[in-house]
Amino acid sequence: MTTNTKEQKPNSVLSFQAALHAGYQPRDYSYEKDDIPTGEYHVILDFMIWAKKLPAIDLYCTIRQTGQRIKLTAFLDKERSYRLNHINIAELAYGSTLAVQVERNTNDNPTLCKVSRLKSAAKT
DSSP states (O other), X not given: OXXXXXXXXXXXXXXXXXXXXXXOOGGGSBOOTTXXXXXXXXXXXXXXXXXXXXXXXXXXEEETTTOOEEEEEEEOOTTSSOEETTEEGGGOOXXXXXXXXXXXXXXXXXXXXXXXXXXXXXXX
C-alpha cells in the first residue's frame, strides 16, 4: 500500500488525518464567512477533505488573484452525488484552476453555487 504525499498530488477526497499525513495544512485556509469573498473568481484546488459533520466535501483553495487561502464546501445533492454544474467535485484534480461562484445564503453564509474547470493540472 502506498501513502499519498503532496508531491504525488493525490486526486481524491482525503480524510482529515490522511491530509495531515500527506503534508497538507487545513488550518492555513480560512472558513470564516467574512474572509470568503462572494461573486465569481478563479481558484486553484489545493486538496479536498471529507467534511466532518455533514455529507459534504471541503475544497481547500487558493484564490488566484490574491493568494488568499479559503475553504469552500460542496454538499451532497438530491441525487446523492457531489455535483455542481454537471461536474463531479470528488473527481476534480488537485492543482486545477476552477472558476467558482460564491453567494450568501439565507443565513448570510458563503455558499458555493457554481464550479467550472478552466484548465487541468499539469501532468508529471
